[in-house]
Amino acid sequence: MKKLILTAAILGLSAGVAAAETVRMGTEGAYPPYNYIDDNGQVAGFERELGDKLCEMEGLTCTWVTNDWDSIIPNLLSGNYDTIIAGMSITEEREKSIDFTQAYYPPAASAYMSMDPNADLKGGVIAAQTGTIQAAHVAESGATLAEYATLDDTIAAVKNGEADAVFADKDALAPFAGTDGMEFVGDDVPLGKGIGIGLRKSDTALKDKFNDAISKMKADGSLNEMIKKYFGDDALTFN
Amino acid sequence: MFESCSDPSALHGLSWMLCYLTTGKHLLFYGSFGIVLILLAITAPVALIFGFGGALAARSALWPFKLIGRGYIAMVRGVPDIIFFLFVPIAMDQGLEFLKSRAVCEDTSAPVWSNNEFHVCAAAKIPLGSSPQLYHEIYGFALAVIAFSVVYGAFAANVLYGAMQAVPRAQLETAEAYGMTRAQVNRRVLIPQMWAYAIPGLSNLWMILIKATPLLFLLGIEDIVYWARELGATKSQIYAFPHPDWRLYYFLVLLVFYLLMTKLSEIVLAKINRRIAFGQATAAGEALRKAGA
Numbered sequence: 315m316k317k318l319i320l321t322a323a324i325l326g327l328s329a330g331v332a333a334a335e336t337v338r339m340g341t342e343g344a345y346p347p348y349n350y351i352d353d354n355g356q357v358a359g360f361e362r363e364l365g366d367k368l369c370e371m372e373g374l375t376c377t378w379v380t381n382d383w384d385s386i387i388p389n390l391l392s393g394n395y396d397t398i399i400a401g402m403s404i405t406e407e408r409e410k411s412i413d414f415t416q417a418y419y420p421p422a423a424s425a426y427m428s429m430d431p432n433a434d435l436k437g438g439v440i441a442a443q444t445g446t447i448q449a450a451h452v453a454e455s456g457a458t459l460a461e462y463a464t465l466d467d468t469i470a471a472v473k474n475g476e477a478d479a480v481f482a483d484k485d486a487l488a489p490f491a492g493t494d495g496m497e498f499v500g501d502d503v504p505l506g507k508g509i510g511i512g513l514r515k516s517d518t519a520l521k522d523k524f525n526d527a528i529s530k531m532k533a534d535g536s537l538n539e540m541i542k543k544y545f546g547d548d549a550l551t552f553n
Numbered sequence: 554m555f556e557s558c559s560d561p562s563a564l565h566g567l568s569w570m571l572c573y574l575t576t577g578k579h580l581l582f583y584g585s586f587g588i589v590l591i592l593l594a595i596t597a598p599v600a601l602i603f604g605f606g607g608a609l610a611a612r613s614a615l616w617p618f619k620l621i622g623r624g625y626i627a628m629v630r631g632v633p634d635i636i637f638f639l640f641v642p643i644a645m646d647q648g649l650e651f652l653k654s655r656a657v658c659e660d661t662s663a664p665v666w667s668n669n670e671f672h673v674c675a676a677a678k679i680p681l682g683s684s685p686q687l688y689h690e691i692y693g694f695a696l697a698v699i700a701f702s703v704v705y706g707a708f709a710a711n712v713l714y715g716a717m718q719a720v721p722r723a724q725l726e727t728a729e730a731y732g733m734t735r736a737q738v739n740r741r742v743l744i745p746q747m748w749a750y751a752i753p754g755l756s757n758l759w760m761i762l763i764k765a766t767p768l769l770f771l772l773g774i775e776d777i778v779y780w781a782r783e784l785g786a787t788k789s790q791i792y793a794f795p796h797p798d799w800r801l802y803y804f805l806v807l808l809v810f811y812l813l814m815t816k817l818s819e820i821v822l823a824k825i826n827r828r829i830a831f832g833q834a835t836a837a838g839e840a841l842r843k844a845g846a
Contacts, residue, residue, distance in 0.1 A: 335675070335682075335683070336681075336682045336683035337682075338682055343783075344783070344786070346789065346791045346792075347791055350791070350792075351578065351783060352578075352792070352793075353576040353577060353578050353792060353793045353794060354576065354577035354578065355577045355578040355580075355581045356577075375683070377685075377686055378686075379686065379689070380775075381773060382773065385773075389773075391669055391670045391671065392643065392646075392647065392670075392671045393650075393670075393671055393672070393673070393678065396682070411669060464782075464786070466786035466787055466798075469787055469798075470786075470787065470798050470800075473798065489789030489790055489791050490787070490789055493787075493789070493797070494797070514670050514672070515668060515670065516668075516670060516672055
């Protein structure tokens with residue numbers, strides 16, 4: 315028994331030493347409040363705080379890198395960074411090319427936002443960000459999909475009349491409510507299996523570490539607190 | 554940056570603007586103009602050297618050189634530059650990391666390209682994953698410079714090759730009649746004279762190069778276009794300095810910057826052109842002679 319404890323202690327120690335590796339965290343930096351570039355030019359937001367916390371718990375050194383949304387998966391695969399932590403919903407489509415940790419954010423509602431309360435959400439032109447689950451949903455809904463590279467571009471498209479409404483994560487749209495007459499319209503739509511950290515399929519050790527840390531944060535309630543801090547008290551949480 | 558900017562929500566009008574324009578993010582934006590200038594300062598001479606090599610190789614009497622030179626020049630005619638800008642950095646990055654992995658990785662049995670992943674051991678990464686972000690940025694920028702130099706070098710090779718062909722054959726024949734070797738003819742007669750024919754084409758190329766610098770943005774480098782887009786985008790209340798969509802104004806600044814750059818270049822290039830044409834048997838040289846007479 316003593317020997318077992320000793321071995322466990324040594325294993326624990328050596329794991330601590332070996333874990334001082336650097337992990338490059340890839341994000342988009344244009345999706346507040348999930349992730350954005352603050353006024354000092356640093357990555358900030360919910361995922362920054364969460365990512366730093368997870369890295370601290372697992373003894374990893376993390377550096378933050380931004381990358382365009384549309385090439386975020388290819389650049390992960392070619393090794394420019396080691397994780398995608400960019401409000402990326404876990405979908406079957408994406409699971410074909412990359413792995414995800416367990417969700418750190420529950421399946422969130424997506425919502426339509428428009429300047430016209432009677433906007434035609436079924437047959438009109440709906441703006442969505444390229445390569446998102448929302449874009450896929452719009453394409454299936456029968457409305458005309460107008461794709462844009464960033465969330466900002468989709469908002470701008472609605473404001474200048476190119477699109478009737480924008481369809482995106484409700485939390486990401488929320489800060490725009492009330493600006494220039496933009497309001498939520500229609501019903502919320504739950505999409506995806508929650509948001510997880512994307513990893514290369516070969517990086518199983520890293521995946522286990524993040525899964526472990528996320529489980530701990532779920533268990534002690536600190537993840538829910540962090541979600542509420544960024545998304546308000548009404549936000550979906552884990553129970 | 555300033556003490557008075559610590560609480561942006563209390564600011565109004567001009568002081569708000571002043572604080573807004575001096576945020577850390579804006580300083581990065583101003584710094585990115587330097588990136589464009591550095592790119593130009595490195596790419597122009599390197600591309601010229603590539604071009605010189607390409608043109609001389611294409612004119613070489615030895616067929617392997619000739620083949621390389623001609624092939625290099627043909628490349629710019631056949632392939633869109635944008636494909637090259639996207640291809641060269643990725644190919645170089647993976648190529649270098651592959652070679653390094655053969656040298657430093659202990660276990661090289663695992664395939665490098667598998668399941669659409671590019672996978673080398675951590676020690677073979679360039680730069681290492683643990684290196685500061687600055688190294689990664691410099692590396693990315695260096696790859697971009699190489700991509701620009703290869704593409705614009707090929708353009709320059711084409712211009713210089715044409716200019717060398719344009720030097721009157723009689724000049725070279727005279728030099729040969731004096732018993733000069735081929736190298737001496739090149740050095741003493743061909744190259745000094747070809748500039749008069751090359752400068753207009755090279756000037757054009759310089760202008761195109763200036764205007765191609767926003768392609769850095771495509772390579773994921775945080776250049777002026779990246780920052781203009783990022784800063785100009787609608788900023789909600791989550792930011793310290795919320796504002797509506799200001800991309801128009803930011804892009805206007807870029808427009809003015811590029812106009813100034815090209816205008817300045819035009820003035821300098823006109824001077825160089827005049828200097829080089831002096832005493833040459835070309836139309837520009839003839840005009841100078843008549844004006845002087």
